[in-house]
Amino acid sequence: MADLRHGSLGRVRHLTSVNDLSDAELHYLVQRSAWYAGPGSAGVRPLEGCVVGSYFRTTSTRTRTAFAAAALRLGAGHVAYGPHDLQLNTGESIEDTARVLGTMLDALVVRTAADPAELRALLAQDRMAIVNAMTADEHPTQAIADLSTIERHFGKVGGLRIAYFGEGNNTASALALALSRYADVEFCLATPRGYGLEQVFLERAQAQAAERGTSVVEVHDPAAAIEDADVVYTTRWQTTGTSKADPEWRTSFVPFQVNEALMSRHPRAVFMHDLPAHRGEEVTPEVLDGPASIAFRQAEQKMHSAKAVLEWCVRGRHP
Structure with missing residues (x-):
């Protein structure tokens, strides 16, 4: 059975900035997002057997719901963390937290309080895809x-x-x-x-x-x-x-x-x-x-775009 944790290309993919993407990858994700909004995507579940986490340090209606709904509709399980749920609040380093979560999750969708450095620290591990759901400098x-x-x-x-x-x-x-x-x-x-x-x-x-x-x-x-x-x-x-x-x-x-x-x-x-x-x-x-x-x-399109992003990060689908 294929190891979905590392995608079909055998490597984890992060999306922390638009400039993580080549032109071809950006255009693909935009087009794939549009495709997911159409009738042809009904019943497509490429993340069956995967688990996606979301960690939101600040309020969110659309982005948080979009990624949770996208994960579930694509067949993945979903675990949600609020700003006070992780042992970061008791002094554990964000790097150690990431190493642990990376053994259990296929992707983590993160909205930090402000500092983009917090998001970058999560990239120290190489098993779990990190998706930037908004930092102070970029969305x-x-x-x-x-x-x-x-x-x-x-x-x-x-x-x-x-x-x-x-x-x-x-x-x-x-x-x-x-x-x-x-x-x-x-x-x-x-x-x-x-x-x-x-x-x-x-x-x-x-x-x-x-x-x-x-x-x-x-x-x-x-x-x-x-x-x-x-x-x-x-x-x-x-x-x-x-x-x-x-x-x-x-x-x-x-x-x-x-x-x-x-x-x-x-x-x-x-x-x-x-x-x-x-x-x-x-x-x-x-x-x-x-x-x-x-x-x-x-x-509404945010949910369809979340599907494309999660699929690309977790399964390694590419142009």
Whole structure:
């Protein structure tokens, strides 16, 4: 019987960043995620006999449920750990914890409190796949879900124009890294001054984009953003698990609200949001619930993308 613990290629696979993936692997995962949303995937259970764990240090509705449901629907067992369930709280090192969990689990889906170093420490073992379900700097599985939502709606990712409004947070960094791996994309981030994309992510995305005939730009005035985009995207202004030093920070964000006036500059665009939404802050109810919104289809797509990611990590399926 094949050893599923190490995948069909005989090695464990981690997904801690979009840039863990080659172009072919990223495109495959996006397309595979879209495939899992279709009728042809019914009854497919490639993780039969495997066990997936999830360890979430902060709150989560969509990502945590998506990976738990994906594991179960693919035939795996699932073990959930909250922020106070592991002996990390009594002084055990994260490396020792990982070595133990790696003898029992095939994959561990992890959302850390903030520090990406905690996630990287889990990579010391080589038996259990580690999936980044969000760190302070990047949310790679969100980007895969987002691009597969776009793929399903437009039938492609390359050649599209995407306008992002709001903070240059972990969702924005993952989107920049992912969209810059497609050809002929225009990705414009409109962010409040002082709340832009981290320079390391912006420079990396721009370098990748230049190789593919793609554009990644950041502006700090919403009026300077591209017009007539195919996709308008926003996220909540207060990223999960973070706080802002300036008590008046909302003043800087108000001009970046996605409302009907902003959407009128993009008459053919669909609206996307990684959720949860704070209605009346980053987006108005009229836009979130309006005919252009695919935000809740995007949320459902997270489960299908989780299936593709788990299958790729555990079984070693590849392009």
